[in-house]
Amino acid sequence: MIDLDDIDRAILRELAGDGTLSAGEVGRRLGLSQPAAWRRVRRLEEAGVLAGQRVEVDRAALGFGVTVFLGVKLATKGRVSLEDFERAVQAIPEVQVVQHVLGLFDYRLRVVARDIADFERVLRRRIMTLPGIGNVEANVLLTEERRPGPLG
Structure with a gap:
């Protein structure tokens, strides 16, 4: 440090x-x-404190007006490896972030879609067919603001 x-x-x-x-x-x-x-x-x-530069893409300007956070609990961790789930979920282009978390859910996903109907299609056809998928809880993003964090 x-x-x-x-x-x-x-x-x-x-x-x-x-x-x-x-x-x-x-x-x-x-x-x-x-x-x-x-x-x-x-x-x-x-020192690794600054780790590259990033470009922020305005998803709404590209037609992706809906962002949904999904809490995913795997059905049976023994039958499907975490790596299999992670590999499969990372192949879905609408899934922007995959976080392996501790708590009620095993994973937290950030999913973008054009609208709610598009999100429903992604959920039904892509996410709910993932290996080992169990319970899923969705939270639709209403607004987002940047906070300065611990440096502010």
């Missing part, structure tokens, strides 16, 4: 808001020289 000072945290907040900022721009915003900002960003990358 790396020790972070206030400047490191400020750099992380800036980059969390916009991962495309150059070291020079980060430095200008924080009152650092470009080389000093670059050295700090590089140190955070080497």
Whole structure:
């Protein structure tokens, strides 16, 4: 684990808001020289604190207006391996995130669909036919906001 000072945290907040900022721009915003900002960003990358840049895709703009979180409990863990389930679920393009979790469910899935009818089709034809599928609970996303998290 790396020790972070206030400047490191400020750099992380800036980059969390916009991962495309150059070291020079980060430095200008924080009152650092470009080389000093670059050295700090590089140190955070080497320590694994910064792990790449991501592009955020607006799913609604692409026609995927519905997001559903599914809690999935496998019917019998002994008959179907977790790896078989994970491999099969990852082959479904509408499933954007697969999380193996501890608690009431075995997995949490983030599923996108064009509309509720499209989600129902994905659920019936793809998800409910997965190996070992048992109970499924659906929660439709109404709104989502970004939170700054522990760096804020």
